[in-house]
Amino acid sequence: MMGARKKQKTYRFQGGVHPPEEKLTAALPTEAMPLPEKIYIPLSQHIGAPAVPVVKEGDRVLTGMVVAEAGGFVSTPVHASISGTVTGIVDYPHPVGRNMPAVVVESDGADKLDEKITPPPDINSLTGEEIREIIKNAGIVGLGGAAFPTHVKLSPPKDKPIDTLIINGAECEPYLTADHRLMLEHPEKVIGGARLLAKALGVTRVLTGVEKNKMDAVQALTGATGSDVAVVPFAVHYPQGAEKQLIKASVDRVVPAGGLPMDVGVVVQNVGTAAAVYDAVTDGMPLISRIVTVTGPGIRTPKNLRVRIGTPLSEVIASCGGLAPDVRKVILGGPMMGNAQFNLQVPVIKGTSGVLLLTESAAEVLQPGPCLRCGNCVRVCPMGLTPLMFARYTELGMFDEAAEFNVADCIECGCCAYECPAHIPLVQYAKYAKAEIQNRKRKAAG
Amino acid sequence: MLSAILTLAGLGFLAALGLAVASRVFYVKMDPRVATIADILPGANCGACGYGGCGAFAQAIVSGEGKIEACSAIDEEGAHAIADIMGIMYTESEKEWAVVLCRHTDGGVANTFDYVGISDCRAANLVGGGPKACPSACIGLGTCAAVCPFGAITMSADGLPIIDPNRCTACGVCVAECPKNVIVLAPVSSAVSVHCSSEDKGAAVKKVCSTGCIGCGACVRVCPFEAMTMENNLAAVNYSKCRVCGLCVSVCPTNAIRDHRDELKVRKIAVIGDDCNGCTLCARACPVDAIAGNPKEQHTVDPARCIGCGICADQCKRGAVSMITVDNTEDEASGPATVVGGGGR
């Protein structure tokens, strides 16, 4: 059986860096976190319109019940992740950095599941359309971090035919191991979910990409799959897990500038998303929890935790032994692309793959110097851009010239800033330039 | 000798002929006024007029589309010169300047996090709305100072922009670039502004700033000219109605409304002429008790107390009260002020 399968060819993408892997929690099995007392479910946890609440203060909710409905086509519903009483819909700190509306539920400790949650009668006879409907109602979004509503990704327009589905198990960010543990502990969910996604898209070619530092996961997945879903190991090369780079490395297709994977006939989904799809279809379970890696030198006991959506960060940290005394920086996500937080009351949302706590030495602030024109940033950019040019033009406030250097194609992976010997905040310049260019376009349009 | 003259004359004639033909073939209509007007314009290309630069604006003026008043950087002489060239009327509008509606340094607004990154307010604003505890506060990294085409803005040591009224031309670039929109344009004579931009409720404002507007409405109630507006928990001065009497400044509980009258070079005061019949209407209407006089006798205005609000002039039925502009540099104890400007209101 093994010998008959031919080895899948992989390709190289340009640029990229090799930060230390720091997978401190790779061998730690996922633990279930004790239920929080209160959860704060933001109405906006995904790309697209915020969800619209359907509950009010005083309402009693059960685990898995819808608390807010989708606010449009590119939107998803949000569900209660514990049972209890709604204490209100308030403006609450959100990981993006400002207060946003959130549904607050006070737990009754029972964690009673909503009776309406039942698996569909015959899973194998479900059509692609029905699968997409289940995914939408389950509130599933891309769990790799981008949080794009999955059912929308599975509904490309007719003029963009899809022939390949890629399941993303690369997890190229240092420190994060949530996807690794999922693939090890529930490979059947990942493969099962992949099959359901393939059906929803109507494709036959499915491959799961995993970096070579997770060969045990590759084995686990290979054992759970048949010939329909290929499991392909990739070189450990950041950002292997970025959509466009993964597509280039697996099927050697280049997504055009300003385009999307569907332009080259591919759809990419994270392994966590695939597993959530499996749960939704097989058990009728909506997205109410996810695996979060709590790691870094700033936490006493690093862990992989299964956390209910809406749990405040402070409680997550408490269940990992609390903060180390010299902790300096708290990042949601990985060290390359994560967002630093200043308020530990922010809740875990659907896209929170990890909490990284760094100490003074790990989060050292380096003073930026002048650009040497060394070209490191150009060499490592996986999108083939010239960060030194648009960063300098942005610094001088010349945003039109910065736009000419394709800053709009920047995926903000952080490779350039990582390699810059002058410690110039190149990614911040890219984000700043993008925001200003959008701003000016909007002002010009009136 | 002859050959020299003939050669030169012949060549000259040929060249002239050729160029005359060419000028017909390549004829381009050009209005010479565009160049003259472009020379008069300040040449700063600040964009306040709404056009791409002084050259484009000159073009627009000549085509009739652009109004001279749109240029805020030009001086009176230049504006009149352009008006003469075009044969149109030019009405002077009151000079404006930029005012920063925030005093977070006085209010003790703390930072919620250490911002480490590009020293630009627009960039810092992308990180959770900036490091200040008040979401509407000036971020203080100096973007306005950097973009000002006239060098009119400097940053104070603790992070607030200081605007030089002599250099500011109210071009509006700082207003457009400030990511928190705390800068507004106000008439130069309008010395009173509400220095807060926070629309949060009073309790929320007090938690982070001791000099922010808490939306109590005291200023709205006390203003005799209905020049204060209150919208979304934030008071604002309606500069077209404000008579700079300063009553709002005295009632504001958090000192959010500030008074810059002492910084102005000139001020208005009331003067009562001989037509006065002693009816005492003006004295009773004066909010600061600056008018003295017995009934049926000539009334006088104390220039030191007079705040130039003009209520008395409104009240007087005989037109005996006129408003004049005086020098603002003398101290309160001295006699009649040096008259600088003419009469009229």
Add this chain to the structure above:
Amino acid sequence: MGHFVLLIISAVLVNNFVLARFLGICPFLGVSKKTETAVGMSMAVVFVMTIAALATWLLQTYILIPFGIQYLQTIVFILVIASLVQLVEMVIQKVSPVLYQALGIYLPLITTNCAVLGVAVLNIQKEHTFWEAIIFAFGASLGFGLALVLFAGIRERLDLADVPKSLRGTAIALITAGLLSLAFMGFAGLVK
């Protein structure tokens, strides 16, 4: 044939009119802020130089020398050049108003550009034949264009650099021009 190739290489690289002969510095410094305007200016100069060389050579050979009025050389040459520049101005204004605005005063200044008069006079001095004169003028203008575009490219990048306050603007531009000139000295001896 080889003779003409050497003539062009000499005019463009070895004895570059701007960087080796130091003629035509005015537009070199004035129009080299942006590469687009530099290219536009170069094309104007190519046209003027080549036609001017042609016309002046013909005039010298068939009118000035036969009638013995060589002393009118300077006046006659300037007359020809000025007319050509006027023509070019009219054409550019009609065809590309944007370029016309961008070149500004430097377009009519081609008239007094010593490089153009220099080419005409050099042709006579070196006793070039008809074709040599044309090729030499064409090469000279190409060299002028090359120096201009190169310098414009460098100046665009110079705008991004942190130049000390005292050296900003013309100062650093002149230093750079000097360095570019030094670089072109590397071609010395390529053609005898």
